[in-house]
Amino acid sequence: MKYPYSQQFRQSLVEWFHREKRDLPWRRTKDPYKIWVSEVMLQQTRVDTVIPYYHRFIEKYPSIEALAYADEEELLKMWEGLGYYSRARNLQSGVKEVVEKYGGIVPNNRHDLQQLKGIGSYTAGAILSIAYNLPEHAVDGNVMRVLSRVLHITEDIALPKTRKTFEKAVEQLIHPEYPGDFNQALMDLGAMICTPTSPKCLLCPVREYCVSFMEGDADQLPIKSKKTKVKNEYYYVYIAVNDGKVLFERRHSDGLLANMWQFPMIFVEKSPEETGKSFEKTYNVKITKVLEEDFFEQKHVFSHLIWNLRCHLVEVKEIGPLGDMVQFVTLKEIEELPLPVPMIKIKNFLKQYIFKPLE
DNA sequence: AAGACGGGGCG
DNA sequence: CGCCCAGTCTT
Numbered sequence: 001m002k003y004p005y006s007q008q009f010r011q012s013l014v015e016w017f018h019r020e021k022r023d024l025p026w027r028r029t030k031d032p033y034k035i036w037v038s039e040v041m042l043q044q045t046r047v048d049t050v051i052p053y054y055h056r057f058i059e060k061y062p063s064i065e066a067l068a069y070a071d072e073e074e075l076l077k078m079w080e081g082l083g084y085y086s087r088a089r090n091l092q093s094g095v096k097e098v099v100e101k102y103g104g105i106v107p108n109n110r111h112d113l114q115q116l117k118g119i120g121s122y123t124a125g126a127i128l129s130i131a132y133n134l135p136e137h138a139v140d141g142n143v144m145r146v147l148s149r150v151l152h153i154t155e156d157i158a159l160p161k162t163r164k165t166f167e168k169a170v171e172q173l174i175h176p177e178y179p180g181d182f183n184q185a186l187m188d189l190g191a192m193i194c195t196p197t198s199p200k201c202l203l204c205p206v207r208e209y210c211v212s213f214m215e216g217d218a219d220q221l222p223i224k225s226k227k228t229k230v231k232n233e234y235y236y237v238y239i240a241v242n243d244g245k246v247l248f249e250r251r252h253s254d255g256l257l258a259n260m261w262q263f264p265m266i267f268v269e270k271s272p273e274e275t276g277k278s279f280e281k282t283y284n285v286k287i288t289k290v291l292e293e294d295f296f297e298q299k300h301v302f303s304h305l306i307w308n309l310r311c312h313l314v315e316v317k318e319i320g321p322l323g324d325m326v327q328f329v330t331l332k333e334i335e336e337l338p339l340p341v342p343m344i345k346i347k348n349f350l351k352q353y354i355f356k357p358l359e
Numbered sequence: 360a361a362g363a364c365g366g367g368g369c370g
Numbered sequence: 371c372g373c374c375c376a377g378t379c380t381t
């Protein structure tokens with residue numbers, strides 16, 4: 001498929017970008033490693049969220065070697081609150097492979113890049129076009145939205161195969177001399193003009209080449225199916241105190257929130273009494289006193305499930321060995337560990353309302 | 360192709 | 371409350 005206005009389209013788009021582009025921290029470098037870090041952080045995550053994380057991360061891990069040899073728990077702590085924590089581990093795994101296999105030089109071809117953990121079609125294209133100025137497509141949700149409108153593509157963007165349609169389109173459209181600017185221009189256009197709802201077509205630099213603007217149905221695109229059905233899960237969370245410390249555990253090394261730390265949680269399937277027994281049995285402790293029942297309730301929404309948490313403050317004594325992943329820690333020690341957001345919220349509530357008044 | 364995988368912002 | 375966000379990996 002040849003597009004009649006490719007030449008004018010790419011020129012208008014890139015000229016607009018050179019005038020209006022956002023000043024973002026990762027746009028002040030051509031270091032492939034730093035571009036890589038930014039692109040991984042930006043996966044499914046907003047620019048405004050990423051900026052402070054990016055600064056802290058690059059300060060702590062300024063080079064590919066620094067990250068390759070970083071402590072994994074510290075790395076997770078740096079990622080705390082960003083979500084999709086496997087991104088952090090995959091990034092380090094990829095970085096290690098580059099150090100060992102490529103002498104610390106980030107590969108400059110799609111094949112080798114996509115072999116690295118955490119680098120898919122999009123991220124490979126972003127690194128190649130932005131850091132190495134190579135004419136490679138970098139198609140994300142943003143680009144699919146913009147091009148679905150410009151080219152009036154009505155395929156369902158929720159389907160994996162649809163991305164290939166857009167990748168082929170970008171191969172035709174991409175600016176051969178400014179491929180990185182072209183790709184970033186599509187993203188900035190998507191962020192600033194061609195927004196998901198109420199696109200600002202009258203301010204758009206490429207509206208004269210936009211089929212949807214002509215048809216007047218830009219707000220109807222892209223077509224996206226797939227609504228996710230999330231399931232509810234109910235847990236009791238036990239703040240189990242013993243001698244000024246609380247029971248704390250590390251989650252399993254794979255699956256949801258892998259290797260993150262949490263207060264003990266018991267899946268609720270039976271009565272409150274049964275759940276309490278289950279807690280004692282699971283952690284080899286005996287509840288000696290119930291200090292506060294249901295002192296904090298929280299609903300936490302993930303993309304695929306909902307946690308409904310009810311917190312209880314209890315006093316316990318050990319009646320057997322704690323598991324490998326379990327230990328008593330002070331509130332201060334908790335600050336050093338990587339926690340998922342729902343646990344951070346519980347910890348902050350404790351500091352504010354439960355332990356603070358005791359000091 | 361579909362589900363797992365976080366968290367926040369916005370209408 | 372549902373949708374979306376500079377996606378990738380696993381099944």
